[in-house]
Amino acid sequence: MSFSCGAYFLSKSPIVSFAADYTVRMPEEMPSYKIFFWTYVGLNTPLILVEILGAAAMTTFKQKTTWADAYADNSVGGLLGAGLAGPMGGFGSFLLVILALSAVANNVPDMYSLALTFQNLHPYAQAIPRFVIVIIGSVIYIVLAIIGADHFEEWLDTLLVIISYWLAIFSAILIEEHLIFRKGKWSNYVADDFNNWRKLPLGNC
Incomplete structure (x- = not known):
């Protein structure tokens, strides 16, 4: 059984930012501790791997070139290139x-x-095939990537700030729905109402 409402699945998952579409393909009776455990393992395994790779890259770094020099020459790409392409040759490239x-x-x-x-903006938007939206979105982010290549660090810094605010706002919305609109009771979540906006809190789903 699957649902589209992130707020409903918040009752089944302890991780707010993973409570939407990426976890809805699980059985409704799935224990929350299993969702937490596998999400935790899935997140930490690649993160730990990247940390190890970073430590390994540090050992291959050219001693005659400083991090500051590499960064000054080619920004973030220079740091990666100095640690990989330089000392490791073709394999590094x-x-x-x-x-x-x-x-x-x-x-x-x-x-x-x-x-x-x-497609959640309006029922009419659901008439547009998803692959068309994906193509348009891809074209937009490619154009932005080309324009922002020379301002990568500045743009990334801004994006990270926006993301941090988004998580707080998203959490507040779900908490308000649960405490105010659902009266703090999981039994007030009716999964069959996921596609009926008249029975959902304003702005939900």
Whole structure:
């Protein structure tokens, strides 16, 4: 059984930012501790791996080149290149290509979310196929990436600030729905109402 309302699934998951579409394909009776455990493992395993790779990259760094020099020459890409492409030769260059292509994989869930969110704006928006929305969104972010290439660090800094505010706002919305609109009772969540805006709090789903 699947649902589209993030607030409903908050009752089943202890992690607010993962309470929306990415966890709805689980059985309704799934214990919350299992959701927490597998989410925790899924998040920490790649994070720990990246930390280890960072430590390994540090050991291959050219001693005659400082981090400041590499950063001054080519920004963040210079740091990666100095630690990989320089001392590791062709294999290091291969790893840099893999890292560059990994950005595509990172954008896949974002484009999926864009299409799903756009279709929630209005019932008429659901008539637009998701792949069309994904293509348009991809064109937009590619253009922004080209324009922002020379301002990467500044733009990334701004994005991270926006994301931090988003999480607080998102948490507040779900807490308000649960305490005010649902009277603090899980029994007041009716899964069958997920597609009926008249029975949902204003602005939900």
